[in-house]
Amino acid sequence: MDATKKNLVNNDFSDIMLNRHSYRKFKKDVKISNEEISEMLEEAISAPSACNLQSWHFVVCNTPEAKEKAHSVMMPFNYPQVDSASTVIFILGDTQSHYKYRDVWNKAAENGQITVEERDKVFKTFLPLYEHADRSFLEKDATLDGSMVAMQLLLLARAHGYEANPMSGYFFDKVASTFDLDSDRFIPVTAIAIGKPDEEYTKSVRYSVKEVTDFI
Numbered sequence: 001m002d003a004t005k006k007n008l009v010n011n012d013f014s015d016i017m018l019n020r021h022s023y024r025k026f027k028k029d030v031k032i033s034n035e036e037i038s039e040m041l042e043e044a045i046s047a048p049s050a051c052n053l054q055s056w057h058f059v060v061c062n063t064p065e066a067k068e069k070a071h072s073v074m075m076p077f078n079y080p081q082v083d084s085a086s087t088v089i090f091i092l093g094d095t096q097s098h099y100k101y102r103d104v105w106n107k108a109a110e111n112g113q114i115t116v117e118e119r120d121k122v123f124k125t126f127l128p129l130y131e132h133a134d135r136s137f138l139e140k141d142a143t144l145d146g147s148m149v150a151m152q153l154l155l156l157a158r159a160h161g162y163e164a165n166p167m168s169g170y171f172f173d174k175v176a177s178t179f180d181l182d183s184d185r186f187i188p189v190t191a192i193a194i195g196k197p198d199e200e201y202t203k204s205v206r207y208s209v210k211e212v213t214d215f216i
């Protein structure tokens with residue numbers, strides 16, 4: 001994908017990143033097509049991931065019925081966003097992404113992007129890390145991958161002319177099962193409400209770089 005060919009509504013990086021704020025009330029009559037959401041996701045999955053495992057999974061709640069399901073797993077303080085957003089996208093981490101890991105590298109070898117020897121080296125180096133990993137390692141990796149792609153999606157929402165709010169205030173144990181996903185395999189990372197804002201943003205305060213940084 002050549003990003004420069006993208007027809008984004010906003011392609012101004014500093015505006016997209018530095019003027020991003022969480023919005024929590026959206027115009028209810030705005031629809032975002034599944035095609036545009038797919039485009040945003042295609043752009044978002046350019047995110048990096050540990051060993052290129054791409055341990056993410058998306059559940060797009062873009063119909064009244066699906067949004068009702070999203071509402072049912074949320075903590076009440078997130079109802080305004082969920083109920084007014086054009087769409088709510090849940091990002092889950094896939095703790096079993098290594099089961100299909102070979103597919104990606106087989107494809108790269110078939111495409112001639114890497115040699116068969118290089119592919120086998122990847123299998124030997126990385127797969128054992130995951131095949132012998134404990135649950136917390138797999139959850140951590142899946143959460144990191146999911147967070148990377150979530151951040152991209154937050155920025156892409158702006159690039160497409162929308163605003164967004166990340167939300168992890170949901171009943172964690174209800175999320176996967178509500179969306180008919182295997183809750184052993186998929187763990188919620190965050191959900192993103194996207195739409196056209198119907199409020200002024202409140203600029204949030206940050207600690208200074210000095211407070212949060214050690215130059216060693």
Ligand SMILES: Cc1cc2nc3c(=O)[nH]c(=O)nc-3n(C[C@H](O)[C@H](O)[C@H](O)COP(=O)(O)O)c2cc1C
Nearest residue numbers: 020021022024078165166167168169170190202204
């Ligand atoms: C992991 C995570 C979980 C969050 N969960 C919620 C949430 O459940 N509800 C909400 O209104 N905002 C949520 N937020 C948004 C934060 O409150 C917000 O990013 C922070 O206050 C900074 O404000 P800003 O996004 O406008 O810069 C979450 C943000 C992150 C990164």
